[in-house]
Amino acid sequence: MKLERTGVVESAQEASWARFYTGRVDTTQEQPVITVSAVVLRDDQDRVCHVRKVGTQAFMYPGGKPEHGESATETAVREAREELGLQLRVEDLHDWGTFTSVAANEPNTVLRSRVFTVDYQIWQDQDLQPHAEIEELRWIPIDGDDPGLPQGTFLADLATEIRTRMQQSAIGYLTETSRAQLGRAEPIYRPESR
Template identity: 40%
Template sequence: MVKEIRIAAALLICPDGQTLLVRKRGTQAFMQPGGKIDAGEQPFEALVRELQEELNLLIDPSEAVYLGEFSAPAANEPGFTVQAELFQVPIDVPVAPAAEIEEVRWIDPMGDGGLHLAPLTRDLILPFYRKSLATA
C-alpha cells in the first residue's frame, strides 16, 4: 500500500515569470512552497496558512488559480508519495524564509536554477508550467 502525504502547494509566479522554490531546514531538495492539509481543512485554506507560516506571505484568494492534482515520490519521506493540490498565485512582494524554511530561490522555470529539485517540482510542476507558457 502506498503511503500518501496530502499537501497544498503554490506555483508562485513573479511579474518576470520566475517561480519561487523553497528548501526546508535539514533537507537538500527545493520544492514549491506549501504544506500538509490538516484534517477538516480545505486545500486552499491549507495553502493560505502554509504560505503565511513559511514565507510571511498573505495571498489574495481571488488571484489564486487551481491547476489540479499532482502526485510524485516524496522528496524527504522515503516510501511516501506526495499528493499535491496545486494553485498558481501571482506575487509581486518580497518574501523571506520563516518557520521550517531555510532558503528561498527564484528560478527561471525553463531550467532548474542549478538546484537539487524535489521529484514533484522537477518531473511534474515545472514541465506543466513550461507547457502553459508555450501555449500562452
C-alpha cells in the first residue's frame, strides 16, 4: 500500500495532493467520497468553534451529511441545530466554497465539505452546547494552539486548512473575491477596507 501526505484532492480518482493536509491516505486506488456541510463559527475573541464526536479523537467543525433531498445550506442549518442547539436560517449562511480533504474518522476516505460561515452578531446571544453525537465543544484560537486539547486528540484536516486560511487573511475576514477563490489551491487574500 502506497501512502502519501495528503492535501486538496483535485479529483478522487487522481488523488493529486496539495500542500496543506497532514493525514495519510492510500492513493493507489479510488477512494470513497463523503459529502458534508460544515459551519465555521468565529467569535469576537478570534476563536473558532470545534466539536468532537463521541468515540473519536478529531476536533472538527459542526456539520454533517445531507438527508435525502436536502441542499447544502439546509444541511448546515439542520446540523448546527442538532449538534449545538444553534438556531439559524439559510439566509444567515455565507458560502466559503467546497473543500476536499481526508476524512478524519473514516480511513482512506475523501471528504468534500461545503463550508459556511455565520456572522457573529447573528448567533452571539445563543448558548451553544454539545448535543446529539457531539461529546465536546471547544473554542480554539485561530492564531495559536489550544494547550488544553486532551492527549491523543487533534484538529481534523479541514479545520487545519480553514484555520491556516484565516491566519493568512490579514484580519481574518474575506472579501467577495477571496471568498470565491477560497476553495482553490492559491486563494487571494486581502483585508477588507474599513
